[in-house]
Amino acid sequence: MARKRGRGLSAVNYPTGMNLGGDPSQALVHATTTGTFVVTLSSVDLGQGLKTVMTQICAETIGVPPDMVLIDTADTDTGPHCMGTFASRGTHRIGNAIVMAANEARAVLMEVAADELEVNATDLEADGKGAIHVKGAPTKSISVIETALAAHFKHGKTISGRGMFMAERSFPEPETGKMRPATCYAHACTIAEVEVDTETGEVEVLSLKSAYEVGRALNPKMVEQQIIGGAWMGISHALYETTEPYYPDRAHGPVDFNEYLMPGPGDLPEFGGVILERPASDGPYGAKGVGEMTANSPIPAIANAIFDAVGVRVDSLPITPEKVLRGILANEGALEPAE
Amino acid sequence: MARVPVVFTVNGTEAAEFVEPGAMLSDVLRDKLDLTGTRVGCSQGTCGACTVMIDGELILSCLTPAQRVNGKSVVTIEGVATNGELDPIQQAFATGFATQCGFCTSGMIVAAKALLDANPDPSRDEVVDAISGNICRCTGYEPIINAILSAAAERRVAKSA
Amino acid sequence: MEHIRKIFADERSDDHNAVGVSIERSDGLGHVTGKTQFYADRHYPGMLTLKMVRSPHHHAKILNVDTSAAEKMPGVVRVLTHADVPSNIYTILRLIQVEPNDEPVLAVDKVRFKGEAVVAVLAESEAIARDAVDAVRIDYEELPPVFDVEEALKPGAPLVNEYHGNNYFTYEGHHCRRVRYGDVEKGFAAADHVVEERYSSAPIEHAPVETTGCIVVPEANGRLTCYSNTQALFFTLDNAGLILNTPFQRLRLIGGTVGGGFGGKVDVITEPVAFLAADLTKRPVKFSYSREEEMQVSSPRAAERIYIKDGVMNDGRIVARQIRLYVDAGAYSRHSPYGTTKAAAHMPGPYTIPNVQVDAHCVYANRTPSSAMRGFGVTIGDFALEVQMDKIARLIGMDPMALRMLNAYRDGDAKAHGETTKGAALVEVMQEAAKLADWPLDGKYLSESSGKGG
Numbered sequence: 001m002a003r004k005r006g007r008g009l010s011a012v013n014y015p016t017g018m019n020l021g022g023d024p025s026q027a028l029v030h031a032t033t034t035g036t037f038v039v040t041l042s043s044v045d046l047g048q049g050l051k052t053v054m055t056q057i058c059a060e061t062i063g064v065p066p067d068m069v070l071i072d073t074a075d076t077d078t079g080p081h082c083m084g085t086f087a088s089r090g091t092h093r094i095g096n097a098i099v100m101a102a103n104e105a106r107a108v109l110m111e112v113a114a115d116e117l118e119v120n121a122t123d124l125e126a127d128g129k130g131a132i133h134v135k136g137a138p139t140k141s142i143s144v145i146e147t148a149l150a151a152h153f154k155h156g157k158t159i160s161g162r163g164m165f166m167a168e169r170s171f172p173e174p175e176t177g178k179m180r181p182a183t184c185y186a187h188a189c190t191i192a193e194v195e196v197d198t199e200t201g202e203v204e205v206l207s208l209k210s211a212y213e214v215g216r217a218l219n220p221k222m223v224e225q226q227i228i229g230g231a232w233m234g235i236s237h238a239l240y241e242t243t244e245p246y247y248p249d250r251a252h253g254p255v256d257f258n259e260y261l262m263p264g265p266g267d268l269p270e271f272g273g274v275i276l277e278r279p280a281s282d283g284p285y286g287a288k289g290v291g292e293m294t295a296n297s298p299i300p301a302i303a304n305a306i307f308d309a310v311g312v313r314v315d316s317l318p319i320t321p322e323k324v325l326r327g328i329l330a331n332e333g334a335l336e337p338a339e
Numbered sequence: 340m341a342r343v344p345v346v347f348t349v350n351g352t353e354a355a356e357f358v359e360p361g362a363m364l365s366d367v368l369r370d371k372l373d374l375t376g377t378r379v380g381c382s383q384g385t386c387g388a389c390t391v392m393i394d395g396e397l398i399l400s401c402l403t404p405a406q407r408v409n410g411k412s413v414v415t416i417e418g419v420a421t422n423g424e425l426d427p428i429q430q431a432f433a434t435g436f437a438t439q440c441g442f443c444t445s446g447m448i449v450a451a452k453a454l455l456d457a458n459p460d461p462s463r464d465e466v467v468d469a470i471s472g473n474i475c476r477c478t479g480y481e482p483i484i485n486a487i488l489s490a491a492a493e494r495r496v497a498k499s500a
Numbered sequence: 501m502e503h504i505r506k507i508f509a510d511e512r513s514d515d516h517n518a519v520g521v522s523i524e525r526s527d528g529l530g531h532v533t534g535k536t537q538f539y540a541d542r543h544y545p546g547m548l549t550l551k552m553v554r555s556p557h558h559h560a561k562i563l564n565v566d567t568s569a570a571e572k573m574p575g576v577v578r579v580l581t582h583a584d585v586p587s588n589i590y591t592i593l594r595l596i597q598v599e600p601n602d603e604p605v606l607a608v609d610k611v612r613f614k615g616e617a618v619v620a621v622l623a624e625s626e627a628i629a630r631d632a633v634d635a636v637r638i639d640y641e642e643l644p645p646v647f648d649v650e651e652a653l654k655p656g657a658p659l660v661n662e663y664h665g666n667n668y669f670t671y672e673g674h675h676c677r678r679v680r681y682g683d684v685e686k687g688f689a690a691a692d693h694v695v696e697e698r699y700s701s702a703p704i705e706h707a708p709v710e711t712t713g714c715i716v717v718p719e720a721n722g723r724l725t726c727y728s729n730t731q732a733l734f735f736t737l738d739n740a741g742l743i744l745n746t747p748f749q750r751l752r753l754i755g756g757t758v759g760g761g762f763g764g765k766v767d768v769i770t771e772p773v774a775f776l777a778a779d780l781t782k783r784p785v786k787f788s789y790s791r792e793e794e795m796q797v798s799s800p801r802a803a804e805r806i807y808i809k810d811g812v813m814n815d816g817r818i819v820a821r822q823i824r825l826y827v828d829a830g831a832y833s834r835h836s837p838y839g840t841t842k843a844a845a846h847m848p849g850p851y852t853i854p855n856v857q858v859d860a861h862c863v864y865a866n867r868t869p870s871s872a873m874r875g876f877g878v879t880i881g882d883f884a885l886e887v888q889m890d891k892i893a894r895l896i897g898m899d900p901m902a903l904r905m906l907n908a909y910r911d912g913d914a915k916a917h918g919e920t921t922k923g924a925a926l927v928e929v930m931q932e933a934a935k936l937a938d939w940p941l942d943g944k945y946l947s948e949s950s951g952k953g954g
């Protein structure tokens with residue numbers, strides 16, 4: 001009996017959003033009297049960090065620092081419609097709605113600043129630090145706070161904007177399945193290295209080395225969060241998890257975290273990753289959705305690595321030690337193979 | 340059923356409540372004392388989100404009858420910072436991107452505090468051990484382990500200064 | 501983690517201030533201090549606990565429901581059955597015209613999965629609610645269940661869901677979502693090898709550390725405010741309005757801070773009945789799934805079964821790919837008809853194959869309804885596709901990465917669903933992963949690209 005190593009590979013893509021319902025989301029942006037930009041949404045942050053990324057998108061579009069942006073979500077009395085947080089759609093769909101709304105608000109901001117500075121709005125730019133100045137003449141400037149105050153109390157203008165994302169709804173053609181299911185795709189390739197205990201069938205994932213193409217990493221550390229957390233979930237799906245261990249038999253379903261197995265902090269592999277950016281032509285600053293994809297590529301890579309290590313194909317998830325061991329014994333002629 | 344008195348110290352302040360016999364500490368903390376930072380994820384003692392310290396020891400507050408803490412000292416996530424100053428563990432979780440949804444974070448940080456209070460210079464394996472009763476579904480644990488290790492270093496520096 | 505900026509540099513401008521930088525998470529300090537407020541962190545005087553009486557059977561007729569003993573218990577405020585629900589039968593995606601309505605809020609004359617909600621009890625405390633659940637008597641007559649997707653499609657199989665009339669979702673007259681592109685039979689005939697394999701998966705739970713739930717508070721003006729951890733506020737509001745048959749403007753959803761979702765909180769499942777209960781009792785109502793309910797009653801990721809038949813040339817080109825795919829929707833549709841279409845659209849994976857045929861079946865069986873989960877419609881398909889690619893590579897003696905390079909989709913390539921590829925980057929992620937992991941990729945592939953002519 002021994003521990004045998006193997007490597008396996010997978011390459012995947014993942015659609016951003018899902019176009020069967022047109023996939024709409026809306027955003028409203030307005031400035032307070034003192035130039036804080038409030039983004040009003042009904043979108044949900046599941047923990048992936050939607051509020052932070054939406055702050056960054058609004059700040060970038062208007063040209064103010066992120067700490068001058070507030071995200072006001074999620075209240076159906078005040079927030080405009082959002083389809084929901086799923087299908088790797090949030091960054092792209094809601095982000096696009098915010099870009100549109102923020103551009104409209106920015107145009108008013110610039111008009112007011114232009115009036116105050118007695119120049120043309122087209123000659124102005126925001127410096128990303130809280131001031132607006134004439135292009136090429138940084139000293140001829142006005143702060144965003146002063147501009148907002150002037151809009152409210154002098155010009156009678158609302159620095160605000162409306163934005164929405166909606167794709168043309170795609171109805172699949174019944175005979176051929178011709179459709180436009182998504183607008184852009186992210187990509188990943190994972191190489192897994194595993195070690196299989198031939199006595200117990202247990203699989204240890206030694207490393208996951210991956211390259212991800214994400215369109216644009218709007219907040220690189222938060223992209224890494226999706227990558228590491230997703231890779232962990234991929235290991236978990238590949239080797240541990242199910243609510244029905246004897247599927248399709250309904251017996252013996254786990255009801256707690258003692259029975260529902262997942263890798264713990266002591267079961268982590270070496271995570272290696274690189275990030276590529278090929279901006280999506282329709283994405284906010286090119287961003288695509290990557291939250292879901294990161295959990296997908298490790299699963300087949302691990303399955304293929306197990307075969308490489310011990311010559312066992314387990315084509316049913318999860319790949320439990322029992323299934324691996326049955327495969328090993330079957331290869332030795334000692335047992336009928338499992339499904 | 341007649342309610343029973345429970346008197347204990349929580350985060351340095353005395354608490355006195357009448358509770359249903361068998362009421363769990365997590366419910367008393369959350370519902371009566373409004374210390375909702377202690378999260379309840381399973382009420383089975385299997386997720387670790389409700390972890391608090393009693394007299395320096397880690398316990399699962401969802402399985403601990405409130406009566407058991409009579410006369411004892413409880414520290415919850417709300418008591419990890421001192422005088423509004425975040426503990427280096429909290430700092431490291433925030434700056435190290437070690438939180439995502441945040442639901443496990445309270446229990447993780449309390450578990451980390453218990454570890455570092457007892458062992459200022461833990462190995463990675465000791466950190467892994469210390470949080471192995473706490474489930475995180477978002478992060479893959481890696482940033483949490485790294486945050487605790489960097490907080491340990493930060494705390495050692497602060498202590499020697 | 502390294503950013504490789506030289507690739508696609510000509511398609512990108514990197515002069516930004518606020519994006520492309522790792523600003524700290526705006527919710528981080530709330531998380532580390534415990535101050536982040538989740539829906540369950542609110543307390544209201546007089547708040548009632550809602551608990552469900554659930555079916556112990558996989559498939560059964562309901563003969564009689566007797567709630568009298570439960571109703572008499574001290575501390576039980578109200579017991580709800582289907583008769584209390586104004587518009588009991590619904591389906592979430594009716595809002596985007598995916599129909600028919602096929603699921604009761606509370607079961608009517610039969611139950612279709614173990615754990616299905618039949619009666620809701622409202623009590624002054626969780627302990628009383630649990631006792632009241634035990635005091636509800638329901639007489640059932642068990643019916644034969646069906647658990648296997650292919651068994652369910654055989655003639656004579658027990659009918660799971662009468663609203664569909666068959667054990668499958670009907671796509672515009674078809675028993676499955678079809679994709680037809682080229683001619684797979686011609687492809688198989690021309691192929692040097694035909695590789696036919698079967699893949700499957702068991703259901704998976706989202707397992708967020710915060711379970712699904714909500715609190716509904718009646719306001720003085722007759723409106724109802726729901727604090728929820730739903731992933732989609734308006735799906736929930738609109739469906740709840742339809743189920744309660746009440747003007748939509750009476751309802752308000754507040755949420756947006758969720759202790760993990762992963763797709764598990766897109767079902768509209770706790771809110772409608774909690775809205776109703778609060779409306780009828782004029783009391784705040786809390787309905788939270790227990791961990792056990794989260795594990796066994798909340799929708800899992802669907803089990804799938806996927807048959808792949810590939811026609812392959814000796815040089816590695818895949819000339820035909822035929823997919824027969826079954827999604828185990830469980831007893832009700834929820835999001836599965838949409839997920840099955842997404843699964844069909846994902847085929848044949850990120851490869852350019854001239855002949856593709858997909859039959860993707862959304863199948864009903866007597867198990868917990870499945871629904872969306874991270875990678876909905878794609879995760880299990882990717883497992884099947886990418887293991888299949890490994891098998892093909894080994895069959896013809898080719899490096900598995902080289903096989904993928906040869907077949908990888910590139911800009912301008914036609915996809916099976918009729919769109920033209922743009923923005924592809926499969927070639928580049930493989931090149932970079934190969935470098936990262938020292939994969940022995942033939943050097944000739946390192947100079948290729950996804951761009952036109954690449």
